[in-house]
Amino acid sequence: MKLSFLAALLFGCTCFGQNKTDASLYMKAEKISYLTDIGSESGDLYSTIGHHGPAVENQWMALRIYFSEKAAIDVYNKAKAGLELKEAHWYPTPEQQKQGWGADYYKVGNTVGLGGIRLWDGEKVVPLNPVTNRLAHVGKTDTTSFMEMISKGVPYKGKKVDIKVRVTVYSDRRDAKVEAFSLTGEKVQFVTGINYFKDFETKKGANYIAVWGKHPEDVAAEIIPVGAAIMYDPKDYVKNTDDGTQYLLISKPSTYLTTRIISSSAKEQELNTLDKLEAFIKK
Template identity: 55%
Template structure:
């Protein structure tokens, strides 16, 4: 029995150590965690903790804005650890001085980092208005994911449902973004990464990337951060540099996947854009 207890303890510790991911979704007035929240109006931005569902691994955290933007925002870390459960996206200044991460990124009205919208052939289409918007979070063996389902979105004279999911993995900096269109005819998705005045940008063969300071006033200290979308060029009809966004416009489809990643200058091996680009170009191609 003694050896059985030791083995079970070791297995439990091994399993815990392997799953360096977590989820977070709660009402601002009630800190109790839940796995699903829905709204017929489609806007719970001001009522939810960190404005929507969030997910993290040891390197970075992401959140969806629960409103018409459905943008993906980033929480950058300076050292590998899980922080959402205690920091709830907004660590104290004391915690940041101790090396905790912070909300360095500013998505604004854009897609943020890898957020998904529709493209009508001329311009972006928000996943809005809706008859219902639902946020879900799930934590499994060695991954965690969050998703947002927007129902009955007007698009080209039709009404479609769009699901966007972000999955993070233990031991991997990259998060996978998937978009599903539930409709008869294929659609064009729009994704990309936003930038600000003074931000460095780069368009590679299979990525779009930025590096620099974001005009964010939530973090105690401003830090240069890198952000990028890694993609399969065969999935996209064109790329363009628009005002505030490096855009990727997909070919007609019902499903699209990309990978997103971010890094902070206080992390080891990410002292500038050159390090970040070198890291991106060393990643495997997206299938």
């Protein structure tokens, strides 16, 4: 009996030790005390929170949701596998980047970014703004880390809806899961997608869109090609569109939607071209 208990304890410790993910949420003025929850009736803590919103990471990328009217998903790409958020705080120095740290090569602009969520009212995209309150939450399990953002009181078709976006990263798994919920039970048409810029390469399949190119970013020490892709179930959507800055997917009326997202860059050793990224997606 004692042996069984010890074995179970060791197994549990081993599993926990294998969690190669992390979550991060903290006040910009204080990088020591990490939070699990924060909220704002204005819906905008962009300048108050570290890395402008909650963030999660696996070995290959970090993701954040902007705590502002954008509520978009942004990417931090890495040159080598490892966890960097707690030390780099999303913005490593130029010297650190030269030593092999990752960087913020990705630029969201006014788009959904990579897999971000907005709504569709039948004619146009509706941002998750204004709100009566916006809440962020981060957490970890033995093998995952997740972040959530709830936008409460979003005006939609003459009513107000509460929308939750949850992003989960997994140990030893390159892609992340994005989930959107209509918490009030009202069916909505979600909008998601992936942004791109001039001269980007694009590859599309029945259930994915992948892009590759240089983002006009001015934060990183250098500009390098970055790849990104969104994987989805085509049965969940009624329309695909391209507004010149992003490929958008418009869902059927629903209370729940899920996609998977992935990003890589030319600086890493594995998925450092669009062809390699697409081949990985097709597996």
